[in-house]
Amino acid sequence: MQSRAAHSWRWLFTNFLRREITARFAGAAGGLAWALVQPLVQLGVLAAVFGVILRVPDTALGGLRFAGFLAIALWPWFMFAEGLQRAVASIPGNANLIRKVAFPHELLILASVGASFVVHGVGWLVVLVALTAWGEPVNWLGLVLALPLLAAQFAFTVGVGACLAAVHVVLRDVEQALGLALMVIFYASPIVYPLGLVPEPFRSWMALNPLAYAVGRYRELLLGSGLRMLDLAMIAVCVAALLGGLWFFRRISPYFEDLL
Amino acid sequence: MSETLISLSGVGKDYPTLASGAGRVRTLLSLAAGAGIVNHLTALDGIDLEVRRGESLGLVGENGAGKSTLLKIIAGVVKPTRGVARVSGRVGALLELGSGFHPEYTGRENIALAAALAGMSREELKDRVDHIIGFADIGAHIDQPVKHYSSGMVVRLGFAIATALEPDVLITDEVLAVGDESFQRKCIGWMERYLSEGGTLLLCSHGMYHVQTLCQKAAWLQRGRLRAYGDSFSVTQDYLAYHEEKRRAESPFGDRTTYAGDYFAVRSVELLAPDGSPATEFAMDTTIDVRIEIYSPDDRPPVALVGLVRADGTPVYGTHSNEGDFVPRRIAPRRFAFGVRFPRCALIPGKFILRSHALAPEGLTLYDTVETPFTIRGATRDYGLVRLVHEWHAPNP
Numbered sequence: 051m052q053s054r055a056a057h058s059w060r061w062l063f064t065n066f067l068r069r070e071i072t073a074r075f076a077g078a079a080g081g082l083a084w085a086l087v088q089p090l091v092q093l094g095v096l097a098a099v100f101g102v103i104l105r106v107p108d109t110a111l112g113g114l115r116f117a118g119f120l121a122i123a124l125w126p127w128f129m130f131a132e133g134l135q136r137a138v139a140s141i142p143g144n145a146n147l148i149r150k151v152a153f154p155h156e157l158l159i160l161a162s163v164g165a166s167f168v169v170h171g172v173g174w175l176v177v178l179v180a181l182t183a184w185g186e187p188v189n190w191l192g193l194v195l196a197l198p199l200l201a202a203q204f205a206f207t208v209g210v211g212a213c214l215a216a217v218h219v220v221l222r223d224v225e226q227a228l229g230l231a232l233m234v235i236f237y238a239s240p241i242v243y244p245l246g247l248v249p250e251p252f253r254s255w256m257a258l259n260p261l262a263y264a265v266g267r268y269r270e271l272l273l274g275s276g277l278r279m280l281d282l283a284m285i286a287v288c289v290a291a292l293l294g295g296l297w298f299f300r301r302i303s304p305y306f307e308d309l310l
Numbered sequence: 311m312s313e314t315l316i317s318l319s320g321v322g323k324d325y326p327t328l329a330s331g332a333g334r335v336r337t338l339l340s341l342a343a344g345a346g347i348v349n350h351l352t353a354l355d356g357i358d359l360e361v362r363r364g365e366s367l368g369l370v371g372e373n374g375a376g377k378s379t380l381l382k383i384i385a386g387v388v389k390p391t392r393g394v395a396r397v398s399g400r401v402g403a404l405l406e407l408g409s410g411f412h413p414e415y416t417g418r419e420n421i422a423l424a425a426a427l428a429g430m431s432r433e434e435l436k437d438r439v440d441h442i443i444g445f446a447d448i449g450a451h452i453d454q455p456v457k458h459y460s461s462g463m464v465v466r467l468g469f470a471i472a473t474a475l476e477p478d479v480l481i482t483d484e485v486l487a488v489g490d491e492s493f494q495r496k497c498i499g500w501m502e503r504y505l506s507e508g509g510t511l512l513l514c515s516h517g518m519y520h521v522q523t524l525c526q527k528a529a530w531l532q533r534g535r536l537r538a539y540g541d542s543f544s545v546t547q548d549y550l551a552y553h554e555e556k557r558r559a560e561s562p563f564g565d566r567t568t569y570a571g572d573y574f575a576v577r578s579v580e581l582l583a584p585d586g587s588p589a590t591e592f593a594m595d596t597t598i599d600v601r602i603e604i605y606s607p608d609d610r611p612p613v614a615l616v617g618l619v620r621a622d623g624t625p626v627y628g629t630h631s632n633e634g635d636f637v638p639r640r641i642a643p644r645r646f647a648f649g650v651r652f653p654r655c656a657l658i659p660g661k662f663i664l665r666s667h668a669l670a671p672e673g674l675t676l677y678d679t680v681e682t683p684f685t686i687r688g689a690t691r692d693y694g695l696v697r698l699v700h701e702w703h704a705p706n707p
Contacts, residue, residue: 058426058429058430058431061426061431061432062423062426062427064426065422065423065426066423069412069415069423073412073414073415076412076414076415146410147410147427148387149382149387150382150385150387150403150410151385151387151403151410151427151428152385152386152387152401153427217338220334220335220337220338220341221331221334221335221338298342301341301342301344302338302341302342304389305326305341305389307382307387307388307389308325308326308388309326309337
């Protein structure tokens with residue numbers, strides 16, 4: 051890789067990010083609105099099934115209605131899940147660039163995950179505003195406190211995404227397996243149900259899932275609780291995932307051109 | 311001595327062979343362990359090269375010789391498996407003309423990402439975007455999605471972005487012939503200006519004429535190794551001679567000098583300097599004497615056809631041994647010698663090829679062709695291929 055000023059990579063990243071955000075909806079009349087509509091429809095379906103038909107008991111929801119309880123966790127989940135899927139697809143998807151232009155390949159991972167966080171971050175804000183208007187007790191100061199955890203979740207997603215993307219270049223099974231794995235993780239995390247409903251010993255095991263922890267904390271923070279010492283542990287785990295993932299990615303990425 | 315822009319020492323490149331699923335897992339594990347690639351094909355090995363500022367290099371070689379891989383290593387796209395590749399300065403690669411374009415975006419929107427990929431900063435692009443649009447000259451299409459572009463328009467836009475980069479090293483892979491006639495002229499004009507202003511070109515071409523006229527040095531790659539490296543003219547001559555040799559080996563005539571089969575064949579061609587010694591270089595306005603031996607399977611005197619073309623194939627002149635009352639000399643049974651002399655040959659200095667053809671006595675069927683390259687040396691202020699007899703005069707009123 052030739053030496054190039056950092057600012058020129060930053061500009062390239064900005065370009066990638068902008069493209070990642072808009073490219074999926076380019077040519078669609080609905081444009082970026084789809085980025086909000088898709089999760090909303092999923093929210094509606096899940097809220098209907100688990101809130102109306104199966105009826106998760108209100109007492110376990112910490113004072114939220116089920117749709118609000120679900121919505122607070124659903125958008126961070128989309129940031130994670132879609133970020134991973136985009137990251138894994140980004141390397142083969144940009145094969146023609148990788149084969150012909152020299153640039154740091156991790157920019158593609160950052161842009162994929164970043165686009166997912168930006169799109170669903172905006173969606174999250176819109177939903178939180180809607181929940182407040184609907185009378186849910188959303189504590190907006192909690193959102194500020196949630197930002198470090200959200201940043202940690204971003205780091206975690208980049209790290210895992212980079213690792214999976216690198217493996218995917220050699221073993222094209224990752225994209226297939228990831229879809230399944232995400233479905234399992236979705237139901238293994240307290241998104242559509244409160245952690246309190248899970249019987250032991252599963253509940254203790256689930257605490258090891260950083261995503262389950264993050265989702266639970268977002269709810270607590272938005273309902274007015276403060277930061278905890280354990281949050282530092284989560285941040286540490288996420289930073290470790292970022293560094294490990296990027297280390298592995300950089301091991302493989304010089305060979306992308308050979309393997310694609 | 312000008313600054314070294316590219317320096318390769320002992321550069322080699324292996325490509326993995328990924329046939330089976332298990333092989334893929336093994337490759338992944340060995341890469342993760344930092345052990346490199348296990349099963350591989352060697353695409354390049356032991357390449358030592360140096361390119362200084364203002365010194366252009368041509369890469370020649372057969373398909374699959376490793377030319378593109380070498381260009382990619384220099385462009386920084388491919389990491390060499392062995393050896394060290396040092397490249398300083400800004401490298402503009404005309405390998406990816408338009409490859410980074412997103413079909414759903416307009417030309418103008420695509421310029422931004424392509425320029426960022428090429429290493430331009432935001433400020434530089436702001437200054438040059440009008441120049442890019444002007445150079446590409448695709449009119450109102452610039453605000454249309456690229457998917458509606460013709461392939462020519464994509465290439466024009468890609469080339470325009472590359473020119474705006476003002477690279478220290480320009481890498482091109484047979485892209486000089488892009489776009490229509492007027493755009494090609496624009497590209498060549500830009501290239502000539504770039505070279506005259508001290509730009510450095512790395513050209514990968516199968517057209518020896520381009521390598522000879524645009525590059526001082528040439529490198530001949532063969533099966534991933536450097537077979538010859540040096541003055542572009544001598545390297546390309548050797549390369550052409552190698553192909554001639556190969557064609558000869560594959561031709562039905564086998565070894566020409568001893569051919570004795572069923573066809574009319576050119577057994578040998580020799581160019582002689584005025585002193586009678588064989589030569590491949592002649593001063594302008596000296597006499598070139600051509601000696602050709604043709605084999606005649608039925609011992610009837612054959613016909614020779616001699617053509618002169620410039621190195622790029624532009625025909626200059628051709629002549630037929632049927633003219634006048636010329637009869638070749640029979641030097642042995644079935645062997646005939648021809649001589650054709652060009653007194654004070656007025657070819658303009660440059661590189662030319664003499665084509666000798668063997669024909670049956672009826673002069674209708676062309677059986678064999680041999681190409682003999684040669685050079686005319688000298689300094690002249692004339693233009694074109696050949697100096698015509700002329701005189702300047704002040705016309706009477």
